[in-house]
Amino acid sequence: MKSSDTLLNPRAAAAAIGVSYPTIKQWILAGKLKTIKTAGGHHRIPQSALSRYLPAATARPTATSRERFRNVSGRNQLVGTIVEVRISGLLAKVVLEIGEPPRAQRITSIITADAVREMQLRKGQTAAALMKSTEVMIARV
Numbered sequence: 001m002k003s004s005d006t007l008l009n010p011r012a013a014a015a016a017i018g019v020s021y022p023t024i025k026q027w028i029l030a031g032k033l034k035t036i037k038t039a040g041g042h043h044r045i046p047q048s049a050l051s052r053y054l055p056a057a058t059a060r061p062t063a064t065s066r067e068r069f070r071n072v073s074g075r076n077q078l079v080g081t082i083v084e085v086r087i088s089g090l091l092a093k094v095v096l097e098i099g100e101p102p103r104a105q106r107i108t109s110i111i112t113a114d115a116v117r118e119m120q121l122r123k124g125q126t127a128a129a130l131m132k133s134t135e136v137m138i139a140r141v
Contacts, residue, residue, distance in 0.1 A: 007044035076131040092116040109136040
């Protein structure tokens with residue numbers, strides 16, 4: 001541990017590296033994550049001990065990027081190009097083209113007009129269709 005190293009409680013450490021609190025607790029109890037115990041017996045994790053669990057710096061978006069990338073639990077994701085965005089009242093229709101013509105396929109999602117405006121979805125942009133059961137969500141990538 002460095003003398004200037006910040007000590008984090010397990011919840012803060014979990015949030016810092018993007019894992020759940022129970023996962024951090026399991027790592028601590030299994031000895032995979034070195035901690036310092038307080039006088040009261042609570043675990044504190046030096047920030048430097050978390051560095052090996054952080055993704056490589058090259059995999060992270062640059063600080064100048066205006067995009068906000070979010071991790072999602074849905075594994076059924078198809079990336080394509082937006083070919084149509086039509087706003088009508090509170091709802092919007094977003095059509096993605098997946099694959100290369102002539103074998104390209106289209107996926108249509110009905111989402112809120114506010115979501116389209118917030119993500120600034122436009123024709124020609126790259127986006128991902130996230131499928132969960134009977135729903136299809138759109139994520140700008």
